[in-house]
Amino acid sequence: MPIAVSVDPALRLEATDFTDALLEIVRVIQFRDRDRACCYGLSPSQCYGLKAICDGDSLSVNELAARLYLEKSTASRLVNSLVDLGFVFKEPNPEDRRILRIRPSPRGEAIHQAIMDDLLSESVRMLEHLDGKARKALTGVVRELASSYAAGVEAGGGSCCVVR
Amino acid sequence: MPIAVSVDPALRLEATDFTDALLEIVRVIQFRDRDRACCYGLSPSQCYGLKAICDGDSLSVNELAARLYLEKSTASRLVNSLVDLGFVFKEPNPEDRRILRIRPSPRGEAIHQAIMDDLLSESVRMLEHLDGKARKALTGVVRELASSYAAGVEAGGGSCCVVR
DNA sequence: ACTATTAGTTGTATGCAACAACTGATAGGA
DNA sequence: TCCTATCAGTTGTTGCATACAACTAATAGT
Numbered sequence: 425m426p427i428a429v430s431v432d433p434a435l436r437l438e439a440t441d442f443t444d445a446l447l448e449i450v451r452v453i454q455f456r457d458r459d460r461a462c463c464y465g466l467s468p469s470q471c472y473g474l475k476a477i478c479d480g481d482s483l484s485v486n487e488l489a490a491r492l493y494l495e496k497s498t499a500s501r502l503v504n505s506l507v508d509l510g511f512v513f514k515e516p517n518p519e520d521r522r523i524l525r526i527r528p529s530p531r532g533e534a535i536h537q538a539i540m541d542d543l544l545s546e547s548v549r550m551l552e553h554l555d556g557k558a559r560k561a562l563t564g565v566v567r568e569l570a571s572s573y574a575a576g577v578e579a580g581g582g583s584c585c586v587v588r
Numbered sequence: 589m590p591i592a593v594s595v596d597p598a599l600r601l602e603a604t605d606f607t608d609a610l611l612e613i614v615r616v617i618q619f620r621d622r623d624r625a626c627c628y629g630l631s632p633s634q635c636y637g638l639k640a641i642c643d644g645d646s647l648s649v650n651e652l653a654a655r656l657y658l659e660k661s662t663a664s665r666l667v668n669s670l671v672d673l674g675f676v677f678k679e680p681n682p683e684d685r686r687i688l689r690i691r692p693s694p695r696g697e698a699i700h701q702a703i704m705d706d707l708l709s710e711s712v713r714m715l716e717h718l719d720g721k722a723r724k725a726l727t728g729v730v731r732e733l734a735s736s737y738a739a740g741v742e743a744g745g746g747s748c749c750v751v752r
Numbered sequence: 753a754c755t756a757t758t759a760g761t762t763g764t765a766t767g768c769a770a771c772a773a774c775t776g777a778t779a780g781g782a
Numbered sequence: 783t784c785c786t787a788t789c790a791g792t793t794g795t796t797g798c799a800t801a802c803a804a805c806t807a808a809t810a811g812t
Contacts, residue, residue, distance in 0.1 A: 431712050435723075439711040440704075442727045447707070448734040449610075450617045451636050452657065469799065472615055485760060493616070495801055500761060502799090522759040522808045540607070546736070547603040547610070548595050550729055559599075561722040562729060563606045569714050570612040633768065649791060659770055664791060666768090686777045686790040 464535050465509070471539060473502045474528065477512055478536040482525035484517075511535060610733075628699050629673070635703060637666045638692065641676055642700040646689040648681075675699060 431439075466474065476491045477483060483491065489499035503526055506512035511532030515525040528536060551559050595603075630638065640655045641647060647655065653663035667690055670676035675696030679689040692700060715723050 431716070434720075435712060435716060436708070438723055438727050439708050439715055442715060442730055443704070443707045443711045445727070445731040445734040446613070446617075446711070447636075447639070449730070449737055450614050452734070452737045467798085472611075475611070486758085494799095496760070497762080497802080498800055500759095504761090520759085520809070524760075540604075543607045543611070544600070544603050547607045548599060550733055550736070551603055551606060552595070552599060554725065554729075556598075558722070558725050559602055561718075562725055563602050563609070565714075565718060565722065565726050566606055566609040566613075570609040570616075572714065573613050573616040631767075650789090658768095660791070661771080661793080662769055664793090668792090684778070684790085688791075 464539065466511075466535070466539075469502060470506060470509075470511075473499075473506055474511055474532060474536050475540070477503075477506070477526050478528045478533060482515065482527045484523045484525065488526060506532065628703065630675075630699070630703075633666060634670060634673075634675075637663075637670055638675055638696060638700050639704070641667075641670070641690050642692045642697060646679065646691045648687050648689065652690060670696065 472492055473488065476488055480487065480491065485499050485503055486496055488494075488503065489496040492499065492502075494502070503512065503514070503524075507514060509532075510529060512526055512528055515527055517523040517525050551562070554562065636656055637652065640652055644651065644655065649663050649667055650660055652658075652667065653660045656663065656666075658666070667676065667678065667688075671678060674693060676690055676692050679691055681687040681689050715726070718726065
């Protein structure tokens with residue numbers, strides 16, 4: 425199993441730091457204010473849901489579930505909770521009456537914007553003291569990282585801690 | 589609240605991408621294999637717990653709780669679950685018999701090592717095709733981000749989506 | 753028209769978290 | 783020395799997010 429044994433020690437060291445930091449971020453975000461209001465009265469799940477709904481183009485419940493890697497039943501309940509909060513509404517689809525189109529309400533859109541602005545300002549704080557080139561490289565890598573992780577999930581592998 | 593309105597549009601755009609990617613990563617890691625075995629039969633929480641215990645120096649239950657931002661009761665149960673699995677044991681402390689020193693068993697240590705190696709190899713895969721400078725920048729920013737998040741939690745503010 | 757498939761909902765069970773109440777150990781004064 | 787306050791950890795209870803399975807309603811295919 426010691427895959428990492430064969431790599432350049434410097435890289436290995438950096439990768440260790442990187443892993444640690446990433447885990448720390450995830451853990452903090454994941455466990456922070458688990459049950460209490462996280463942002464503007466939304467739970468983390470609701471935040472992600474609202475974001476996906478605002479970013480997407482009137483997603484269906486199934487599409488939302490796929491986007492968030494959730495069971496459709498969970499997605500259904502998530503949507504309902506957002507509906508109850510008045511941040512989102514379900515639009516019937518005349519084309520196919522099984523499908524619901526989930527769209528943000530103006531209020532939901534506003535909250536989403538506010539949340540994103542908050543997060544954005546944090547990112548800006550991180551990035552602003554890098555020169556343009558380094559910034560580009562960095563954002564590129566982070567994006568690649570995200571795709572790679574997403575691909576890993578889609579492949580069903582799931583590897584928070586891989587069992588290969 | 590539109591803090592970001594005043595920043596350079598190019599930076600703003602990049603920061604948006606950056607934020608999106610980061611959120612995606614967190615979400616993927618967070619929701620992957622939520623309840624099913626995540627790594628070698630450990631839940632994500634148990635992974636974090638084991639890692640903290642192995643990284644730390646015979647933590648007490650309270651110290652573990654602080655480290656993971658958990659309630660002490662939750663930490664207590666987390667430790668018990670790891671004890672049941674044989675990955676960890678509680679050592680009484682003669683100095684102060686209220687306090688338990690939590691230490692990994694050899695088996696727990698081994699599992700922890702294996703998990704870390706798996707994660708490490710994933711990070712290495714991400715980082716290895718970057719040149720040294722970009723790598724340094726990336727790990728630096730991710731680490732800074734982690735500190736920033738952690739500080740946010742310690743300040744009690746909680747800012748998955750900050751309400752300032 | 754009958755059957756299979758698809759979208760979404762609801763029932764149920766599980767796991768992780770918090771809070772509160774408790775036990776036992778320690779510390780600090782009167 | 784006791785009496786009280788504090789501290790470490792455990793246990794009881796509750797609530798929430800999730801998955802899985804069973805269901806309903808709508809559509810598609812033959």
